[in-house]
Amino acid sequence: MNPLCKLGAAIVLLGMTVSVFAQTSVAVSGVIDTGISYARNAGNGAQSKLGEADSILGVSNVGFHGKEDLGGGLSAVFNLQAGFNPSNGAQSAGGQLFSRNSLVGLESRSGTLTFGKQWNFNDDWLVGSVFKGGYNSGAIFKFSEFDAVSEIYNNTIKYVSPDVNGFQAGAMLGLGETAGSVRTGQVYNLAAKYRQGPLLLAATYDHEQGAGIASTDSVYKLATLGASYGIGAFTTRLGYAHSDISGPGLFQSIPSVTARKAYALEAGLDYAFTPAFTGSADAIYRKNTTLANSSKVYRLLGIYSLSKRTSLIANLAHLSNAGGASESLVGTDSTAVGGGYANQSQTALALGVRHLF
Numbered sequence: 001m002n003p004l005c006k007l008g009a010a011i012v013l014l015g016m017t018v019s020v021f022a023q024t025s026v027a028v029s030g031v032i033d034t035g036i037s038y039a040r041n042a043g044n045g046a047q048s049k050l051g052e053a054d055s056i057l058g059v060s061n062v063g064f065h066g067k068e069d070l071g072g073g074l075s076a077v078f079n080l081q082a083g084f085n086p087s088n089g090a091q092s093a094g095g096q097l098f099s100r101n102s103l104v105g106l107e108s109r110s111g112t113l114t115f116g117k118q119w120n121f122n123d124d125w126l127v128g129s130v131f132k133g134g135y136n137s138g139a140i141f142k143f144s145e146f147d148a149v150s151e152i153y154n155n156t157i158k159y160v161s162p163d164v165n166g167f168q169a170g171a172m173l174g175l176g177e178t179a180g181s182v183r184t185g186q187v188y189n190l191a192a193k194y195r196q197g198p199l200l201l202a203a204t205y206d207h208e209q210g211a212g213i214a215s216t217d218s219v220y221k222l223a224t225l226g227a228s229y230g231i232g233a234f235t236t237r238l239g240y241a242h243s244d245i246s247g248p249g250l251f252q253s254i255p256s257v258t259a260r261k262a263y264a265l266e267a268g269l270d271y272a273f274t275p276a277f278t279g280s281a282d283a284i285y286r287k288n289t290t291l292a293n294s295s296k297v298y299r300l301l302g303i304y305s306l307s308k309r310t311s312l313i314a315n316l317a318h319l320s321n322a323g324g325a326s327e328s329l330v331g332t333d334s335t336a337v338g339g340g341y342a343n344q345s346q347t348a349l350a351l352g353v354r355h356l357f
Helices: 003-022 121-125
Strands: 024-042 047-054 061-071 074-083 101-108 111-119 152-160 167-174 187-196 199-209 219-231 234-245 260-272 277-288 293-305 310-322 346-356
Touching: 061 101, 101 152, 111 121, 121 167, 121 187, 121 199, 121 219, 152 187
Parallel strands: none
Antiparallel strands: 024 047, 024 061, 024 346, 061 074, 074 101, 101 111, 111 152, 152 167, 167 187, 187 199, 199 219, 219 234, 234 260, 260 277, 277 293, 293 310, 310 346
16 A cells, blocks of 8 residues: 555544544543531530531542443443542542442433442432432431432442433342352342422332341342422422331341331421522431331531532531430441430531532
8 A cells, every 4th residue: 555545544544533532521520528517415425526527418529420422322321439538538438449339331212221339219319309418417318227218239230211201210230249149139229200390209119138148038128209399499308218127137238137117207398598598407207116216307408509519518407216216417436226325316517518520
């Protein structure tokens, strides 16, 4: 081939390469959420605690997500998110770099199919829109039986249907990867959602099979229902969750506990006082019907937006336990289920800054 032909071929190849790369988008994004907090009845249960509060509304993270057009309406997608604690720079989950998302998959007009470490549909469709709060602000998923209201799972295959007139459905399967057993450690999650204008309705079902030989027959089941509706500056929210744990077992989302059933109800109201300031009020009630104990959380949350990316946060929460319940807002020295002391209350105040990038 003569030099001119070689040059022409190189130009064509370069053009094709540029065209391929032009159809691929990769973005870096994340959130930094931190501040200070004050809590009563922390430590040994009779002490106050003042310190820095990471993750007031959500775990700080940095991530990479992208999409490549493969032609014919088909695209490749990926998402990697690494959680961290701004107060000391440490990973939010020890030993896990991409602890908040680690997935790759395909997207088309028929839906999205992804593989990897992924959040369940409770977190996708209900947390934030119905169930409010974060790790230091009295969220429903801080209760010992309800961690799977917001949970991320390993070794999953997840399908999300396209939106058809406001309706969407999804299914996720987590492989236990135990030699000789398909069921051991297996997780599956089914969900349906309807969103039309100011109305949101969603329902999910989670099923976790115990991992390890000793917990093969243990099962954790969680069913959730949620709704929200906006009227002008007001948004009303109502969520319900029912937990059924068949016995001691090793689960991805919750510690090993004895057999128990419980339900939790959250009612909330958001009001946009100004375009920059939104206030929220929530009441959460948890009842363990097996052990006949209960917990209540009352929470006030204010978010003031300095810009589209930066907000000031103020969160005040009060927790009370009854019937021997030992739930907590802020961790104590107690080794009881829930992290607190039986029948003790806690009050926590958090003030912080949240920046999106």
